[in-house]
Amino acid sequence: MKRIYVNEKWCLGCHLCEYYCAFANSGKDDMVKALKNITIHPRIRIEEKNAVSFAVSCRHCTEPLCVKSCITGALKAVDGVIEIDQGKCVGCYTCILACPYGAVSPSPDGVIQKCELCVQRGGSPACVTGCPNQAIVFEER
């Protein structure tokens, strides 16, 4: 299946992926309304230091430690995509304890949030289509 992969050397550290992610998950159809004057909580995050920057989001592991560790059954693999049922999640953060990539994070509601490859939206994830330099790609590897 297609997953998100990172080409670190092409990353400009522009953070656009974070904005596209926040917009795609906002439920709004206008980017300005979705993001203006709002602290965003994207499911993809840029790490940066000196000249190095790269994006980190869920790897959709074939042996997902978050799913195996989830105490509620709210995290599950659906056709390889690791999805979260936020209605079932109680915010215990055992998945945060388990994810080796630090790719699961608390949402403003207290339950967790994570990249679901924009499956509801269809096509390529918003962070990938929004990246100006192909530092994030969506492909089979």
Add this chain to the structure above:
Amino acid sequence: MKYVIIGNSAAAVGCVEGIRSVDREGEITVVSREGHHTYSRPLISYLLLGKTDREKMKYRPDSFYSDNGVRFLPGRAAVEIDPAGKTVTLDDGACLPYDKLLVATGSHPFVPPIEGLDGVENRCTFSSLDDALALEALLTPQTRVLILGAGLIGLKCAEGIAARVASVSVVDMAGRVLPSILDETAAALVQKQIEKHGVRFFLSRSVERFCGGTAVLTDKTQQDFDVLVVAVGVRPNVELVQKAGGAVGRGVTVDERCATTLPDIYAAGDCTESLDITTGERKVLALLPGAYMQGEAAGVNMAGGEKLYDRAIPMNAIGFFGYHMITAGSYDGEEYVVQKGADYKKLVTGDGVLKGYLLLGSVERAGIYTALIRNRTPLASVDFDLIKEKPQLMAFSKTERLRQLGSRR
């Protein structure tokens, strides 16, 4: 192939999913002492708190047993294993033949012998859904609750009921809360947070005797209560394996393939002891993630596959009234400690690897630390100053990052 699983919690579910990842055809029978659909045991405090409900606390969907072709026998207890005849006898006399057996019998609350305890009218433990429902039935806004034990179970219980009752008092012999996972500094911070919600603590003392609804503590003070919750710890349910002649230490003895010392009998979850790789000690690590993964490995091996459960460590993610903590590994080694208000961090290193950590307050991305422990990553191969600053992949080499973010995981 006939598989029998005794138990219906995380280890049993892991085993079903492990078996089915290898064998779609074999017959699986799940024997459950409790009459409920598989549910998440740690969620019972969230149920009382109103953060989940009976439907949402199901660990797997209603279709779990039928989806996996499982014959589910709820409300039936296994009373004997015959390892020579390869059968399990149930409490109604039924005899189940097996080719491969999983014992996932869990644990039971330990109730210490205390004078007058039998005379306490409203007494509960807090380990199962039925426990939680029985406790809930006793609660009114006027109820005064006394909890024996300031460990994970006792404190989650306190959080779950604090807003629904007149008072909650917690008594523990230890001098601090959560002594198994927190150091003194962290325990004091957590205690303060819980006290803000009206819970009172009586530490460094125990109950000498009960006189009806009064507990006389070892310092001779008295606590009046309406409901008593005994949450001093749990003991692994090892009897079935022990009676069948299997080796038992603190819990059922299993190897890395989750096999007991009896042929074709496996065990997983809270009834077993596992090897803590951070200390080299065998101990009972009664943790849901471990139970699932151990059960899954057992299932794969029972079905003829190969999967090792060989990286067990103590680990806990827990929160009280919105104050979160994540802890993992062991704390014997060189310490790096940072405290800023309610945020507390402790990293413990030794033998060139991360041995353990404790995060209070800010817990974001803690799994990067957990992975360093589980993988026994040599700290010489990472930028430890960056690791100390916060959990981040920047601390790894470019090559390692390429492996993590640029290839299939």
